[in-house]
Amino acid sequence: MAIYDDILAKVREQLPRMTHARKCVLRCLCESEQPLAANDMQVMLADADVDAATIYRNLETLCQIGVVHKVEMSARGALFALADNDHSHSIKCTECNCRVDIGDCFMAEVEALIQQRTGFDSVRHLVNFTGVCPQCRQPQQQ
Amino acid sequence: MAIYDDILAKVREQLPRMTHARKCVLRCLCESEQPLAANDMQVMLADADVDAATIYRNLETLCQIGVVHKVEMSARGALFALADNDHSHSIKCTECNCRVDIGDCFMAEVEALIQQRTGFDSVRHLVNFTGVCPQCRQPQQQ
DNA sequence: CCCTTATTGCAAATCATTTGCAAGTGAAAT
DNA sequence: ATTTCACTTGCAAATGATTTGCAATAAGGG
Ligand SMILES: [Mn+2]
Ligand SMILES: [Mn+2]
Ligand SMILES: [Zn+2]
Ligand SMILES: [Zn+2]
Numbered sequence: 040m041a042i043y044d045d046i047l048a049k050v051r052e053q054l055p056r057m058t059h060a061r062k063c064v065l066r067c068l069c070e071s072e073q074p075l076a077a078n079d080m081q082v083m084l085a086d087a088d089v090d091a092a093t094i095y096r097n098l099e100t101l102c103q104i105g106v107v108h109k110v111e112m113s114a115r116g117a118l119f120a121l122a123d124n125d126h127s128h129s130i131k132c133t134e135c136n137c138r139v140d141i142g143d144c145f146m147a148e149v150e151a152l153i154q155q156r157t158g159f160d161s162v163r164h165l166v167n168f169t170g171v172c173p174q175c176r177q178p179q180q181q
Numbered sequence: 182m183a184i185y186d187d188i189l190a191k192v193r194e195q196l197p198r199m200t201h202a203r204k205c206v207l208r209c210l211c212e213s214e215q216p217l218a219a220n221d222m223q224v225m226l227a228d229a230d231v232d233a234a235t236i237y238r239n240l241e242t243l244c245q246i247g248v249v250h251k252v253e254m255s256a257r258g259a260l261f262a263l264a265d266n267d268h269s270h271s272i273k274c275t276e277c278n279c280r281v282d283i284g285d286c287f288m289a290e291v292e293a294l295i296q297q298r299t300g301f302d303s304v305r306h307l308v309n310f311t312g313v314c315p316q317c318r319q320p321q322q323q
Numbered sequence: 324c325c326c327t328t329a330t331t332g333c334a335a336a337t338c339a340t341t342t343g344c345a346a347g348t349g350a351a352a353t
Numbered sequence: 354a355t356t357t358c359a360c361t362t363g364c365a366a367a368t369g370a371t372t373t374g375c376a377a378t379a380a381g382g383g
Contacts, residue, residue, distance in 0.1 A: 056349050056360055076255035078339060090363050095340065097361090110309055113218035116258035116339085116370090130301050139299050149287065150310075157281050159272055159312035166308045167252055168292075170301035198329055198380050220370060232332050237371065239330090258339090258370085 043069040046106065046121065053104040060089045064097045072129060072140075074110060074118035074165055110165045118165065130168040134175035141168070185211040188248065188263065195246040202231045206239045214271060214282075216252060216260035216307055252307045260307065272310040276317035283310070 046065055051057050067080045075083075077098060081091050098119050101107035111117045120126075128141045150162040188207055193199050209222045217225075219240060223233050240261050243249035253259045262268075270283045292304040 054360090058349070058361065060362070076258070076339095079255050081339090091339080092341075092364085093362055100361095108311075110311065112254050112260060112309065113221050113258070116218070116254070118254060130295060130299055130304065132301070133303075139301070141295055141298055145291065145294065149291070152287065153272060153283055153310060153312070156283055157272055157312075158315040159274070159281070160315075160318050161275075162272065162310060162312040164308060164310050166306060167254065168295060168304060168306050169250075169252065170295070170299075170304040173300040173302075176302050196329090200330065200380070202331070218370095223370090233370080234333085234372075235331055242330095 042123070046123065050101070050104070050106055053106070054100065059087075060093045061097050061101075063087050063089050064094055064101070068107065068119065068121050071120075072127065074120035076116060076118055108163060112165075120165075128166060128168065130170055132172035132175055133169050134171055137172055137174075139172065184265070188265065192243070192246070192248055195248070196242065201229075202235045203239050203243075205229050205231050206236055206243070210249065210261065210263050213262075214269065216262035218258060218260055250305060254307075262307070270308060270310065272312055274314035274317055275311050276313055279314055279316075281314065 043066060046069060047057065047062065050061070050065065054061075063084050064080060067075060067083050070083075071079075077091075077095050080094050084094070098107060098109070102109045102119075106122055107119050108122045109117045109119055125144075127143050128145075129138050130141055131138045146164050146166065150164060153159065153162050185208060188211060189199065189204065192203070192207065196203075205226050206222060209217060209225050212225075213221075219233075219237050222236050226236070240249060240251070244251045244261070248264055249261050250264045251259045251261055267286075269285050270287075271280050272283055273280045288306050288308065292306060295301065295304050
């Protein structure tokens with residue numbers, strides 16, 4: 040949990056209090072491979088005695104200080120992830136819902152290209168890959 | 182609206198009825214650059230006399246026949262897009278919310294790489310780019 | 324134009340998110 | 354260790370999205 044401790048230290052520098060609920064939210068984000076919805080965290084923290092409203096408020100605060108990034112996918116419902124990078128991606132099977140890791144993030148070149156084409160700075164991405172896994176492809180064979 | 186007519190024809194082949202509501206949903210998806218949430222369509226169709234429940238039910242049906250793809254970003258709240266490809270991507274400024282087109286989709290190589298690494302078939306993607314636009318970067322200069 | 328039945332609208336149920344407010348608690352100062 | 358005070362939290366109510374049952378509607382074939 041080196042990452043978790045680092046993040047905790049960074050947050051302590053920027054916010055006046057470090058509370059139980061705040062730690063829980065940060066732990067969720069550290070543990071997750073994918074960006075999470077607030078609701079996903081409610082589920083993860085079912086036994087942790089953290090009110091839903093508190094999760095939402097902490098996410099907003101953590102976004103304000105730049106430790107967490109929010110991606111609004113549409114009017115209602117955003118996803119949250121640590122601003123700190125170093126992540127990998129995965130792909131989910133549309134048939135059996137299994138999830139397989141793809142490996143380290145390979146979007147750096149794509150982001151550089153976007154920066155060139157558009158002049159945008161601080162380019163970030165959220166990607167979601169789906170497909171059909173080898174097991175689901177040939178239900179009759181083997 | 183060549184795309185719209187093509188899609189309409191394809192759906193007619195696979196479903197017994199082509200209704201006002203169904204056309205509206207398909208038109209939304211054809212017109213949008215980005216994947217849409219059901220709720221986004223409710224907004225777009227505010228004047229079209231289509232019940233919200235009907236939008237949800239049509240989306241489910243269209244997914245079943247494979248004309249629409251659903252991407253579940255988390256427990257609640259999915260995004261929908263035409264299965265038909267040929268799309269472009271855009272990037273949204275986190276400061277002013279402006280959106281700039283990036284150009285044709287450049288994810289083909291990435292998808293090929295994923296297919297190699299994981300053995301998955303029919304790989305699809307949903308991407309979301311954010312950054313800071315040139316105007317928002319230097320609020321003081323020029 | 325009539326029939327059949329897929330599809331819709333409406334209303335109610337369910338569940339996620341937001342907000343106000345009083346109570347609780349982290350951490351700095353004593 | 355105790356005190357103190359602003360920051361945070363929990364709770365409850367409000368808001369808004371999504372789902373579901375059911376009777377009414379309408380698309381398309383005959
Ligand atoms: Mn990445
Ligand atoms: Mn693309
Ligand atoms: Zn599978
Ligand atoms: Zn901007």
